[in-house]
Amino acid sequence: MTHTQWTIQEVAQATGISSRTLRHYDQTGLLEPTDTIAGGMRTYDQRALLRLQRILLLRDTGMRLTTIADVLDGSTDDAEALREHRTHLVRERTRVDDQLAAVDATIKAIEKGDTIMPNQMFDGFDHTKYDAEVRERWGGEAADRSDSWWSDLGTDGQHDFRKQLDELNAQWDAVITEGVDPASDRAQEVAKRHVGWMTASWQGQQLEADMLKGISQMYVDDERFAANYNRVSPEGPAFVRDALHVYADRNI
Amino acid sequence: MTHTQWTIQEVAQATGISSRTLRHYDQTGLLEPTDTIAGGMRTYDQRALLRLQRILLLRDTGMRLTTIADVLDGSTDDAEALREHRTHLVRERTRVDDQLAAVDATIKAIEKGDTIMPNQMFDGFDHTKYDAEVRERWGGEAADRSDSWWSDLGTDGQHDFRKQLDELNAQWDAVITEGVDPASDRAQEVAKRHVGWMTASWQGQQLEADMLKGISQMYVDDERFAANYNRVSPEGPAFVRDALHVYADRNI
DNA sequence: GCTTGCGCTTGACGCGGCGTCAACCTGTAG
DNA sequence: CTACAGGTTGACGCCGCGTCAAGCGCAAGC
Structure with missing residues (x-):
């Protein structure tokens, strides 16, 4: 049974939102019903549903409703x-x-x-x-329980260690923003510092090329680790991985 | 010049909050001024400042004001x-x-x-x-640009891969919640699966003990990577590291 | 004494995205 | 005729203040 018009409840149930929400969208002008019949009852047609679907897609990102309206009406x-x-x-x-x-x-x-x-x-x-x-x-x-290395650093040392990490992240953000190539000198410089930091964190253990490649791959695979590098762009994690891969091939 | 009473502006400037905020805290009963002089002017003494300091400390965590009030008044x-x-x-x-x-x-x-x-x-x-x-x-x-391995997995494979990661995370969360020892069987079982996942992600490269230890150390050192494991408890990252250390010593 | 200005006061609205009453209408089934 | 289901239009509430607006007390300068 395919209709061409739906009541507010049907739409609400189908989309999983509340009828109150639909009324709210009507009030604010974000989504107006196709027309109103009987005692003011709202009805929605296919076009309205399509718009609603786009609204919900954007709403899922946490975007404000007014912004969504701007986007859908083409004014932004x-x-x-x-x-x-x-x-x-x-x-x-x-x-x-x-x-x-x-x-x-x-x-x-x-x-x-x-x-x-x-x-x-x-x-x-x-x-x-x-x-x-x-x-x-x-x-x-x-x-940090069983971690003598860490506590041996002392408060100052730990502070330094964290500061270095922050700087590293900032530098990655910078080169990602600049949009240069992962193999470029700028990027490779950061990669070098990154490897230096890792080595320090690993207590001087030898870092081999395959090892470095494996780890940098995880920067992409592991969603939450990727969060470290996707601040300025979703391409960030892949960029870091590529840069480290190049570094590994050239220098280790 | 040390006072024992401060005006609302002095307090505001010293703490970096606005006088409006202080009035709001008065209205809601969260922080009442010590007493009011002249034309209703609020004055705050040392005790009030101490309470304010505690309020701000908790507010920095994003806790709701009513909850803060409950905590400070000892009812929670x-x-x-x-x-x-x-x-x-x-x-x-x-x-x-x-x-x-x-x-x-x-x-x-x-x-x-x-x-x-x-x-x-x-x-x-x-x-x-x-x-x-x-x-x-x-x-x-x-x-995922230069990543043939990943794209070779196909949509289904990638989906599987991610699902495994999610399951792994859930299992870590579980054992951390249970409060068992990192060396316990329960924890070591998860560690084993974790290592299995890593090996898969590394395209079968040999994983050595030192390598595993180094990486798991990063779970603690790198704040944002730690975010992966501190969901149920701040001790989470250290727990995972310890469990993996034990596993490395025993099995690799 | 009058004005000006500063620092404070007490309201009150606004924000965002609805949830949640309340009071009312309307068409249909029993 | 009555009950009920499903709609309608207000309107308040949430939370942590920012931001007017209107007014008061006190000190300095005229």
């Missing part, structure tokens, strides 16, 4: 809007990551016996400064 | 509330990750020439089903 460039939204999502991701780090640090402190309580009375009294301080004192990272 | 267990909040954050993180994947897939589709447009007219017409379908067709992942 699609790809442009999506890329802008993408950077927004990346920001949100780092925010959540930071909050997770903060919450872990706080839990750790509480379990150490302290209540939630700053170590010192307000001194210099600058919140942001205080915050960084606390996070440094508490580590801001998971426990 | 601190650690309990934090852990609950933690799982909330983890959920949020996967949500953002999913949205990023969706946005990347959409961008890719657009650049392939299509406008934002479902491949088929509404057929079975179930939104969620449609969604999964689209994501599968478009890959839902970054481009």
